[in-house]
Amino acid sequence: MTEQQVLRQSIVMVFVVAAAGIGFGLASGSASIIFDGIYSLTDAVMTTVALLVSSLITQRMSERRQARLVQRFTMGFWHLEPMVLGLSGILLTGAAIYALVMAVSSLLTGGRDLDFGRAIAYAAVVVVIAVTMAWRNRRANRTIGSNFVALDVKGWTMSAGLTGALLVAFVLGWAMQGTALDHLTPYVDPAVLALVCLVMIPLPIPVIRQAMADILLITPADFKADIDRIAREVVAQHGFLDHRAYVARVGRGRQIELYFIVPPGQPPRPLEDWDAIRDQIGDAIGGDIDNRWLTIAFTTDPEWAD
Template sequence: MSGLLSIFDLSDERGVLRTSIAVTFVISFLGIGFGLFSGSFSIVFDGVYSLIDAGMSLLSLIVVNLITSYAVADHLSRKLRERFSFGLWHLEPMVLGLNGILLISAALYALVTAIGSLLSGGRDLEFGSALIYAAVTVIACAGIAAVEWRANRKIGSEFLRLDVRGWIMSAGISAALLIAFMIGLAVQGTSWQWISPYIDPAVLAAVCVLIIPLPVSTVRQALADIFLVTPVDLKKHLDTVAAAFVAKHGFVSYRAYVARVGRSKEIELYFIVPADAPARTIGEWDMLRDEIGDLVGDDGPNRWLTVVFTGDPEWAE
């Protein structure tokens, strides 16, 4: 029992992801089964959407394991370290970007299908079984989103933040389905029954229009990380710290290069020292490196900091 609890440990990023993956697989297969039984393409889409999300969460878990192992484990494969001497942080934005693109693509495909169904007269479905699925899924998605959000308040993972957003999106989809199916059931045997075939494709189209823009910010940030776009806030902090350091020690100037790649911060600082400056020992230069490292802050396994002192500005360009 203790082994099972450690696997689904909600205080650890990997444990939270394992929990999310397990619940997502259950909901996805439930959705596909109920969707096929009730004849609802919107429920099938909900299940497929969840299945894509589960697959990407599984890939995210593998990447988290690799990044964490590389950063803190000394026993990691020597061959792996030799092939990826700059670390494995670049995998994180690649997975996040792929996740967002797949979710957007699935929603676009479902939107086109829903519009086609509306134009062809809609489809009939069994509202009773559809209602049961929608109610169960709303409760499950809202519950896991709350649990994961609370866990991530301490963990602070971008993977988990995206996963929470995915659960909220799934809960919203299921809530919309629940309301639509309740309306469909209520109009049976009334003069409004003619709208029944249009309810399923209409709600699917509405849901797709709402969820398509949601992963866009994640894809944009992932692309910024992949293309090494300089983060403005971090560059501003480095400029402030480096300028004060230059003034304090009488250096000529500095050059700062910075990029954020997933959870890592890639920082290179070059300080131009006067060519006629007195010689220093290696220990003294290392003390200066320690000083600027403390000023930069956020010292941990995900910070890559290079500090260079040179009298030739060309080495800093």
């Protein structure tokens, strides 16, 4: 199964869950279920955008459209991936913060009545769907290794946790009806929504942090160390003076620029010899060459490398 297939199937299921959440939320009077539906709808929209970006990166499109886009984006589409991931994380966190404010406001104004029967039925079905999709997509991503699918798995996991908490709260609220605690039932829905939001607000932060690091082209220390090690071996093997390495990770793409300082006055070499050194370096770096932008230059003037 490909990345695009996983995301397409996930999008369909998320839209189904979102529509059901908003509908059941309005029918049962539950703000927490409405929030669950809106949260799922936001996730579905961002997953759709992720699918489009994935298609651009892997160039799964018509040749005519591909040629037109390549003319406008000659450096590739990798930079779109962290933008989408970061925006998705920010929107999900923002939705949770807004829902928390609404939940606190509802608690301060006496809560709200709720049809626990419909709420329990909705929550039970969604928990099953979310757990199934999270497990299925996580297993598929073991082979795919996609950041988009990983974020989608996290979204389904969060949805399962959110709806599972709602299910437990609704069952407790239903059990409280007709007892000495019946007067507390209007507070069940806003209280559980507030608690769930407090848990969910920080969850997308690691994704946002990594996306910002990619957007700002912050150099990964381990990646830089590995490239420097390979470059030093090339310097020693071929008698160069030094090297300069500039690396960044942008989504799934790796951008690498290597400059080697060659001693002046050396006898000229055929271009084939320099290309052979480039091939040697490329093989040593390895990785997914389809998502690697590798530039290797040779110069006797260090100013060209700095």
